Amino acid sequence: MRRVVPLVAAVSLGAGCTTVTSKIPGVLDLRSDGADAPVNSAALPPARSGFDGFAYGEGVKGGADVVIEDRSHFVLNLMPIANESSTDEWRTAIGDQALRNVAITEQYTVMTWAVGFVKGLIPVVGGFITGTWDFRARGTRILASGSSVRDESIPPPPATDTGITPGVGY
Numbered sequence: 001m002r003r004v005v006p007l008v009a010a011v012s013l014g015a016g017c018t019t020v021t022s023k024i025p026g027v028l029d030l031r032s033d034g035a036d037a038p039v040n041s042a043a044l045p046p047a048r049s050g051f052d053g054f055a056y057g058e059g060v061k062g063g064a065d066v067v068i069e070d071r072s073h074f075v076l077n078l079m080p081i082a083n084e085s086s087t088d089e090w091r092t093a094i095g096d097q098a099l100r101n102v103a104i105t106e107q108y109t110v111m112t113w114a115v116g117f118v119k120g121l122i123p124v125v126g127g128f129i130t131g132t133w134d135f136r137a138r139g140t141r142i143l144a145s146g147s148s149v150r151d152e153s154i155p156p157p158p159a160t161d162t163g164i165t166p167g168v169g170y
Contacts, residue, residue, distance in 0.1 A: 023085065023087045023090075024087070024090050025087065025090055025091050025094060033100060034098055034099075034100035034142045034144070035100065037098070037100070037142040037143055037144065038142065038143050039064045039140060039141065039142055039143075040064065040095075040097050040141035040142055040143050041063055041064045041141075042095075042141075043063070044060055044061070044062070044063070044066070044092065044093070045060075045092060047059045047060060047061035054111070054114075054115065055071065055073075055082075055083075055115065056070065056071050056082070056083045057069040057070040057071035057083075057134065057135070059089055059092070060089050060092045060093045063141075064140060064141055065138070065139075065140050065141075066093045066099070066138070066139055066140075066141055067136065067137070067138050068086060068089045068090065068093055068135070068136065068137040068138075069134070069135070069136050070083065070086035070089050070134070070135045070136075071083060071111075071112075071115065071132050071133070071134050071135070072084050072085075072132060072133045072135070073119075073132055074132070074133070075128055086135050086137075090137075093137075093139070093141065094141075095141075096144075097141060097142060097143055097144045098141075098142050098143075098144035099139035099140065099141060099142065100139065100140050100142050101138075101139055101140050102137060102138070102139040103137065103138045103139070104135075104136075104137045105135075105136050105137070106133065106134060106135060106136070107134045107135075107136050108134065109134065111134070112132055112134050115132050116132060
């Protein structure tokens with residue numbers, strides 16, 4: 001019993017530390033923010049609907065302004081088991097072009113609560129497959145070939161003097 005209590009405490013404390021990684025395709029090029037690039041209004045495939053939309057989020061929806069919504073599921077909030085990355089949704093939204101004005105957020109909505117509630121109703125499984133992580137991103141699709149690159153180089157920030165000489169006084 002003495003060994004079980006610390007184990008249960010460690011698992012309980014670690015269950016709140018969930019790491020989710022989404023690899024965003026493309027290259028971040030800071031020479032242009034795409035502000036002058038034309039908007040890409042090509043049609044996107046339809047968003048998820050029905051049970052898939054309920055369980056995994058709506059996916060990618062919109063036209064020139066897109067919203068990516070993705071929902072991941074975990075066992076004991078430790079291991080992702082379903083829809084663990086939104087990389088496919090990013091690929092759909094970006095295609096072979098780019099996004100500007102990107103905002104990435106987490107959300108806890110009524111749908112997040114509803115998915116957790118429905119999972120709790122499933123005998124035995126509902127106790128292990130816990131909470132969801134809802135991811136939402138917004139951006140404007142642009143034609144990457146139309147953006148211009150700044151002509152001037154950006155000067156580096158001035159060096160700071162901390163007053164500490166390395167190796168002295170340590």
